[in-house]
Amino acid sequence: MRINHYKKMLVIMGLAFSVSASADIIKKASSHSVKETMDKFETLVKSKGMGVFARVDHTKNAAGVDMKMNDAEVLIFGNPKGGTVIMKKDPAVALDLPLKVAVYKDDAGKVWLSYRNPQDLAKDYDVAEVPVLGKVETALDKLTTAVTK
Secondary structure, three states: OHHHHHHHHHHHHHHHHHEEEEOOEEEEEEOOOHHHHHHHHHHHHHHOOOEEEEEEEHHHHHHOOOOOOOOEEEEEEEOHHHHHHHHHHOHHHHHOOOEEEEEEEOOOOOEEEEEEOHHHHHHHOOOOOOOHHHHHHHHHHHHHHHHHO
16 A cells, blocks of 8 residues: 555656646646647647747757757747737737747757637736636647657
8 A cells, every 4th residue: 555655646746747837837847759749739829720839949049149058949839819819808918919939959858839828818917717728728728748658
């Protein structure tokens, strides 16, 4: 019995270390490379009918100015149906929309996928009563979890 209890504790601790949040930023550890994780995420987003507006390769851009950095990419994506509902309530939220996901390798070689929790937009903008935020939060959690496993 005691061994099973310890195994459960280790699993719980592992989950705590693989998903972390700082303020309104959610970080999930990925078991894939930066490129693989972002490729999977982009493919999944498109398969769900969302638009991809840009994919930024920060490592490539750094190399273009003779600088080096770990692999890092950002995908800018979204669904105008949801985003427009939010922006109609407070147009300033366009500073944070469309949505963005960053995938990067840290100095220890670990790959992370990070994004801002859509529900936290209500902290900075007058969008607290917009019910679509909860749906966006749930969808983004499912999408990001699917590609980091």
